[in-house]
Amino acid sequence: MIPMIKISTILSICFLLITNALLAQITVTGTVESGDDETTLPGVSVVIKGTTTGTVTDIDGNYQLANVPEDGTLVFSFVGMETTEVPVNNQTVIDVTLQSDAIGIDEVVVIGYGTARSSDLTAPIPVISGTDIVRNVATNAVSALQGSSPGVQIVNRGEPGSTPQIIVRGIGSMQGAQPLYVVDGMFYDDINWVSPNDIESIALLKDASAASIYGVRAAGGVIMVTTKQGRKGEGLLIEYDGYTGYNSSSNLMEMSNTEQYSAILIEQDAYPRLEPSINLWGGRPFTHNGTEYTIPSTNTDWYDELLSTGMVMNHSLSLRGGNENTSYHIGGSYLSEEGLLESDNQFERVNLKATVNFNPYKFLDIGTNIVVSHNMSRDQGSVWGGMYSAVPIIPVREDNGDFAGVIQAGYQVGPVNNPAAQLHFNTGNHNFTRGTNLMYNAHTNIRLLGDDRLVFRTQFSHELRNGNSRVYNPVYFVDEKLRNENSSLTKRYNQYSSIHLDHTLTFKENLADHNFTLMGGFSTRRVDAQNAGGSAQNVPNGPPEYFYFSNAIDPDPVNFDVFDGGYAERGVSFFGRLMYNYNYKYLINATFRGDGTDKYSQTWGYFPSVGFGWVISEEPFMEDQNLFQFMKVRASWGQLGNNNVPRESGTREIFTGFNNSYVFGNDMIVPGYVSSVFFNELEWELTEETNAGIELGLLDERLYTEIDYFNRVTRNAAIFTRNLMGAGGMIRNAGEFVNRGIELSMTWEDQIGDFGYSVKGNMGTLHNEVLDLAGEPYIDAGSAEFRLRSEVGHPLYSYYGYKVIGVYQTAQEVEDHIDTEIHGQVEPGFLKYEDIDGNGIINEEDRQYLGANIPDFTYGGQISLDYRNFDLFVSVYGVSGNELINTLRGNRAWHADFNFDTDLYENRWVGQGSSNTYPSSRGLVNSWNLSPLNSFLVEDGSFFRIQNITLGYTFNDPLPGSQRGSKIRIRLAAQNPFTFFKFNGFTPEVTGQGLAGGVYPIPTSYIVGLNITY
């Protein structure tokens, strides 16, 4: 490590001494216009080709650039316009008209360790602009990508500050291949710390041939984030962006009220369970099925009691610009988001970012990028499940103000409780998680031949994360069930350090019609993480200032528990890429990466890729038509690795300590150990993908469309398999599975007078299937109650259980269908399962596949309209064809006292012919209907969401004195205002394998925002 840094320092110093010879130079002036509407364009970048010397046009579109070589070339570039090159040829006045580049074909795309023109790519790489990201009210920039690109499924979570689950082209690994984030060339496991306001664009490397330059970490896709940078000679640009508003819950589940709950209990012959509540808190008359009853007068709607709206706000300020050989960007932001619970439930983040680039000599760039990010969140645990189970016949509080207990009302055992008290005491406001991230890098580009042909780049980057958390459980007493006798305090401290050192050498050359870019590089990675903490009992309740171990009342050392752990990772990689095209018509891209890691028994893995493209529209025979302005077909193949597999899995080890030692004679601890019996040599999990696509630009480039087919096979899949007899398990390379699909995206953009609009739509299909399991007939996951099975020919983690074919309407129907000697408890109103073998016994032989949490397709769309100063934006997102398991209902098998969601009440079977899908009240608490897994618990997970509606109004140049024209924009936005779904749960957005329990729902946010640029 250290020698490398020294060498790069030496390199830098050497080059400080070098400069170039002088050539004849002139001063050039001119005006830049837009070809669309012939207005002048301010802010256009004008650069001398092959250098970084340049300027930008002023508010009237004029520029002046000194020291231009007489035989040089000027490059004019502007966002949304085609980049144009004009040879100087001794001219001192050069006026240029830029053509709009609506479909982004010539956009420069950030690829791994370099950039490429979009039209030269042989793999699909969607790019989402920062403007589209900040439209969303989201703490995490990735959340805002939901629905923006086919093949990238983003499952958001509702907790403030949470990270979404990202699934790139299906489940590529059973070990949860999370994407790799590359921010300005630095590598991260998540980007929760990035302020969306600092993002210039995000490129998604979803295809293996695009991502394989990142080798072992890229199996989950690569998300390439480019942050905003200043530009040389640009002058100062100040931007403020902020919003404020509130979060609220929508699509809440309806739970039975006291009348409904009582009706069900009466039908279950469990009326006496209502009596304690009536005795304690009063009763009222109620008629059910013609009989008079007294039912509790208490009627608590727990959602009503525990949910509230939360404030959200974000303020960010950035300054950027540059002079002749320096550019900078400084940004700061503050974000605060409150959750949906009636409790201190908040996420806050403060960010500061500074980027500075120096270009002291023509052959040398030196730059640094520093980000400091601090976040704080307060977690509220899993009260969502508690709200579902809580019964309406318990009040929140007694008359004297104390929380009401549930034991006195007859709920001695089981999870039914007073969730308001749980929220108040258990998940108290004493708890927090804090983190401070410091990320910095330093890089230097050395142009070894004095121009862009041969560039050596060295980058050192360091990520330092420090975090701490505190959990305090006070002493409290609601009743014998909900109480805590000894207070406890747990604190954790962790530190994570990740150092990367990358060197690349890039060679570009154009020889006649042959255009080459060759890149080779070497990278090392070193991760060291430590965490430590402790817990103590009997720390007195009071203000948080008391919460230190030293305050424990009984400071007996045995009341302290200390823990300490850590992990380390080492990685070494080398890589290379060849990009070649003949006359921009025939394209070849090839990459190769070798990764060495300390994680696996097999140290080295090698990941090649190759891609071919043919830009048909460049062919002479296409010149005569004017339907297609652009047409390209391309195909690629590549391999990726996945290093998310836990490193300890599969190694042989021993377990020592007190728990593995025996105490003889009740005082003599004889040291002992237990050794793991099962172990294996873990190899690299390998993803191999083939992609074929076509890109079309037509109808005067107003319509742009891209269609891709991919086939992604995971080989050597690292799968957790249970050892014989279920005694533990381990990860083995035991499978092969495929994800394949078609992705389609279309963009239509047009301008009719003052009215401009664009419509974007995308859709991706997904087929997931297990191909091989190394001889095992299937691999099971989940629990016996919620069985997930992966079998050859079926999707991964399919649900496996009984198929409901109706509800028994009569005793005769029961008698005719099953052996009542064995299934004695079954009665009319119970679910009727398909008896596949027809033997009258419903057992494991009768189970079948019932679906999986893998959507058939996902789709998204964005419409933007602008008319004069108004703009309107609407985006939608949908998921179709996946199934979820309703574990809230499923868990009732073991806890019959739960409340019932209203859907269960309203649709229940109440007699012959009343329902052929829902069980009776008695059936709702009988294990026959709810355990084991059956298709009644498997529900459609499809949903359609209006993600964002934004209405904006812009004041053009309201503030005098701005170099490039000031702007003020006000917006009103609704985030996730409407979601349509059938699933009987809090939200259909469920991460992982689709076991949908008490999930924090996605909030709906309403905000007003202000953006000022100056």
Place this chain on the structure above:
Amino acid sequence: MITKKQTDMKSINIWLLTVLTIPFFFSSCEDFLDKDIEGQIPLEEVDYTDESRMYDPVSGMYASANANRLHHWANQCMMNFRSDFIFKGAHANDQPVMEDIQDFKYESMRNAWFVNNLWVSHFGMIRDADAALEELDLFGEHASDQDLLRQYKAEVRFFRALAYWRMARIYGDIPFYDRDIVAAALRRSPRMEALEYVVKELQEIVEHLPSQHPANLERKGGVTRWAAYMLMAKVAGDMQDYQLMLTASKAIVDSGVFSLYPDYYTLFKKQGEFSVENIFELNHTDFSSSAGDATNVDQYYVCHGIKQDGGTRFDGGSFNSGWGFSMPAQKYIDLMEERNEGIRLETSIIYPNTATAEGDSIGAIPGDLQGLLDRYNDEGRGAAEAYWFKNYLPYNQQTEGRYRYGGYNNIRLFRYAETLLLYAEALIHVNGAGAGDAYINEVRDRAGMPPLSGATIDDILDERAAELAFEWAADRFFDLIRLDRTEELGPDFEKGLHEFYPIPTTQLDLQPGLAEPPVSGLFPS
């Protein structure tokens, strides 16, 4: 001003430097990547030449067996609820599926967690035993004292045999655990072959095990040859091999190492730990300290403990009772009263709203439990309104600040009283009624019961019920099965169908071959 020529010179130097340094990076790669896992001791670190550590895997085996495997509360429920003396208690909605155990409704519980838990905890022990034996072999390559090695292995093999016996007793036809086999190929073996294997193992190890009383061992409470003989006698009972039962129990009786502890009541309290009567027990302790390490006794006592409303307050402030999961049947109390039992009834059963001999008060039956008992009695099942008392540990025998029901009392697995009853039973089987009188009367005498003459197998059965009720082995159900008295189990029990639990669904899913008919010859012979 620097000239162009110098630039070229510098360029060359840089090139040279770059080229020269690249091999340096690569040469250090393998060292850089060769790193141990943080905070874990890899197996290679065990020094197998260090004979002083040779007992480590054996101690680990004891710990494995004692880590809530041989005494998980739900395992005890599964063992007990099938008998005619115990009902599933607690609360109607607390583990409602467990009610199916006492009704022999096996189909509905095949996929219940506790059915699988029972299976996994025992095969987990077997797996750990196999691993420990491999470790001992590695030590054995260097060990100077091969006799010691054989003894250590014998201790481990005892636990393996114990686990196989329990599995064969509970599930009937069971598989032999061969870790090299792929899951799909695993098959069951006939129950008798499994039991024969257990006997063969025990016969091989007895001579390697120490012959002292376990309390006199250097490692107090360890496995002795008497524990092995005891297990052999019980296995022989299940096999109806009464000659073997005779030989094994006689060996213990003849050794003179054990005798009956005089006070039946305190035998089960702290005073009775490592007593003259205890052949094998699982050691549990909290080191008399209110916090810190304690052995994993889990809910073994808590589960069956007295579930009461009010009553004993163990730590002066808060209520601490058991879950009342196992409730005695009136049939048991009737039997005991009919026999005029004294101390054994007083030790086994206590009534609500009374007090213990130590002065701890016992509260009323709480409403939810009472509701369940009322329902049972409405259904004509005959549940007693009394508590199971044998596992009770008085307040003054618990560690201050660490009060829990039953505390950290050792769990008695094998007692000499049972040895005498097994010996008596074997003698009756072999030589006819009356042949075991001397030994059955020794047990009765300690309990203050008059001597019998001409004792029959029926007498043995009742004596076992009176003496051994509610203890770890939960023998009552198995006694009725092996002695063919299943009519006692009520009308729901169907002979030939309900003797053994079904293989848990989870296990069938893991090893589908377990559903196939058993295959002969898989256990090593």
